Amino acid sequence: MPDTRRSRARARPGDGALLRGEILSAATALLDEAGDESALTLRAVAARAGVTTPSVYLHFANKRELVDAVCLAVWEDLGRRMRDAGAGVEDPYQAMRRHGAAFVRFGLEHPVQYRLLMMRPRSGEEAEWSAADACLAYVGEAIRPCLEAGVLVGDPTRLALQMLAALHGLVALYLARPDYPWPDDVETMADEVTRMAGLGSALAGRLRGPGPAPTAGAFTAAFDALADRLRPDPAAGPDGRG
Amino acid sequence: MPDTRRSRARARPGDGALLRGEILSAATALLDEAGDESALTLRAVAARAGVTTPSVYLHFANKRELVDAVCLAVWEDLGRRMRDAGAGVEDPYQAMRRHGAAFVRFGLEHPVQYRLLMMRPRSGEEAEWSAADACLAYVGEAIRPCLEAGVLVGDPTRLALQMLAALHGLVALYLARPDYPWPDDVETMADEVTRMAGLGSALAGRLRGPGPAPTAGAFTAAFDALADRLRPDPAAGPDGRG
DNA sequence: GTTGTCAACTTGACAGCGTCAACTCAGATG
DNA sequence: CATCTGAGTTGACGCTGTCAAGTTGACAAC
Numbered sequence: 001m002p003d004t005r006r007s008r009a010r011a012r013p014g015d016g017a018l019l020r021g022e023i024l025s026a027a028t029a030l031l032d033e034a035g036d037e038s039a040l041t042l043r044a045v046a047a048r049a050g051v052t053t054p055s056v057y058l059h060f061a062n063k064r065e066l067v068d069a070v071c072l073a074v075w076e077d078l079g080r081r082m083r084d085a086g087a088g089v090e091d092p093y094q095a096m097r098r099h100g101a102a103f104v105r106f107g108l109e110h111p112v113q114y115r116l117l118m119m120r121p122r123s124g125e126e127a128e129w130s131a132a133d134a135c136l137a138y139v140g141e142a143i144r145p146c147l148e149a150g151v152l153v154g155d156p157t158r159l160a161l162q163m164l165a166a167l168h169g170l171v172a173l174y175l176a177r178p179d180y181p182w183p184d185d186v187e188t189m190a191d192e193v194t195r196m197a198g199l200g201s202a203l204a205g206r207l208r209g210p211g212p213a214p215t216a217g218a219f220t221a222a223f224d225a226l227a228d229r230l231r232p233d234p235a236a237g238p239d240g241r242g
Numbered sequence: 243m244p245d246t247r248r249s250r251a252r253a254r255p256g257d258g259a260l261l262r263g264e265i266l267s268a269a270t271a272l273l274d275e276a277g278d279e280s281a282l283t284l285r286a287v288a289a290r291a292g293v294t295t296p297s298v299y300l301h302f303a304n305k306r307e308l309v310d311a312v313c314l315a316v317w318e319d320l321g322r323r324m325r326d327a328g329a330g331v332e333d334p335y336q337a338m339r340r341h342g343a344a345f346v347r348f349g350l351e352h353p354v355q356y357r358l359l360m361m362r363p364r365s366g367e368e369a370e371w372s373a374a375d376a377c378l379a380y381v382g383e384a385i386r387p388c389l390e391a392g393v394l395v396g397d398p399t400r401l402a403l404q405m406l407a408a409l410h411g412l413v414a415l416y417l418a419r420p421d422y423p424w425p426d427d428v429e430t431m432a433d434e435v436t437r438m439a440g441l442g443s444a445l446a447g448r449l450r451g452p453g454p455a456p457t458a459g460a461f462t463a464a465f466d467a468l469a470d471r472l473r474p475d476p477a478a479g480p481d482g483r484g
Numbered sequence: 485g486t487t488g489t490c491a492a493c494t495t496g497a498c499a500g501c502g503t504c505a506a507c508t509c510a511g512a513t514g
Numbered sequence: 515c516a517t518c519t520g521a522g523t524t525g526a527c528g529c530t531g532t533c534a535a536g537t538t539g540a541c542a543a544c
Contacts, residue, residue, distance in 0.1 A: 013491050093458040119361045132419050151458045157423050169411020177374050181399050200442025206469035214472045216335040216393045226468045227448035230456045
């Protein structure tokens with residue numbers, strides 16, 4: 001038996017690109033339903049699109065390009081989501097917190113696509129470069145106001161990489177290791193990791209340079225003093241701390 | 243042509259387990275030489291061990307178990323390496339810095355194994371549980387002295403997860419995205435990320451609870467003051483800051 | 485309305501993969 | 515020498531991505 005009964009009418013000359021869209025949505029549906037990339041075979045995609053397997057090659061050079069296209073489609077949301085998360089928050093540090101949490105939330109909402117785009121060895125070719133690059137760029141955008149306001153100090157690229165490392169680490173770890181003792185509120189944890197990275201970068205940037213390393217005792221005392229200073233008013237506020 | 247000319251003498255009854263070791267080292271060599279998991283096929287492993295393909299199934303239930311065994315072999319170093327890195331450093335925070343850097347270094351030195359064990363969706367079975375669990379346990383060990391000394395405050399498990407997220411994020415990002423604008427000294431960056439996570443956790447733990455979120459301006463001033471306090475002596479020391 | 489052309493798609497195959505049931509074979513044991 | 519059994523092989527199955535060559539069908543021209 002061939003792939004399947006023919007179910008799709010041949011496109012008219014000039015409309016060949018129509019199939020591309022149908023293949024893409026078939027692949028997307030397949031990936032979303034199974035939640036597992038192993039379900040995404042060219043044969044399954046083609047059959048779902050009502051077409052034979054090699055027809056996929058008319059619009060995608062190979063499987064990798066198809067997978068990339070499927071995953072990239074979901075990526076178009078990321079920038080908007082991160083910007084929306086920080087919109088209306090004028091304080092640059094608090095805005096960065098929202099940006100980071102939005103990034104983590106996005107990753108957790110698209111586990112398969114995130115894994116395929118961010119946790120695969122690089123293809124060697126230039127494909128899907130834009131996705132991972134977009135992540136770094138968005139994080140860079142999020143921290144720039146903090147740099148301009150003087151909350152963060154240091155090299156912007158380096159800071160963005162460190163910040164992204166923390167965010168990506170949370171997503172990647174959660175996706176690959178759901179058996180870890182994760183708290184129920186991973187949303188909160190996303191904010192905590194962002195805060196951790198933000199506070200840590202802010203402080204580490206100031207401590208750079210030669211000099212003796214402070215002891216843990218000095219840290220403890222200094223941190224307690226800093227916390228007191230940053231918490232002058234014990235009255236409750238609408239937002240979380242830090 | 244069958245798999246290859248027969249090159250291995252059949253083991254004597256009772257010595258069947260010998261083949262297991264030969265398969266393991268063949269697979270290890272294959273993985274190390276290619277630096278790419280796609281080179282690790284059962285046929286290649288069997289041929290390298292001088293045996294036919296199905297013989298692998300005499301000692302490993304499936305390919306996944308073989309891959310896990312290969313990767314786990316390298317994991318036995320991790321605990322020792324992390325402990326060694328912190329040995330002799332009595333200051334708990336500085337010891338934690340070393341632990342974190344050692345973890346990152348380990349991951350970067352075993353890219354294929356790290357990726358296979360830490361960046362793959364969970365098998366569903368219990369296999370290789372120990373590897374990822376070991377990571378979390380080692381990080382937990384590293385931060386416990388900090389908790390006891392009062393440098394870190396908060397839930398140990400949560401803190402370990404956050405710390406591991408930062409460390410894993412750096413490794414995972416570097417392995418999956420070598421095309422990022424990484425600095426030449428990733429070693430230094432490993433330390434910076436550890437420091438970032440440590441400082442951030444230390445501070446974030448103190449700022450938890452209800453209350454208004456400090457503004458970026460308050461942060462900036464408070465951080466500058468803290469940095470001054472932690473850097474009382476501008477004389478150069480042997481160690482990095484922070 | 486017949487014909488020709490070319491894009492759109494199919495046919496049929498290839499090599500390689502993980503996996504398994506059935507078979508052979510050598511070495512130890514009686 | 516006969517037999518038993520653990521060690522390894524043979525040959526196959528269904529699956530995968532991929533490709534060269536063939537077919538089909540809508541439109542444009544006569």
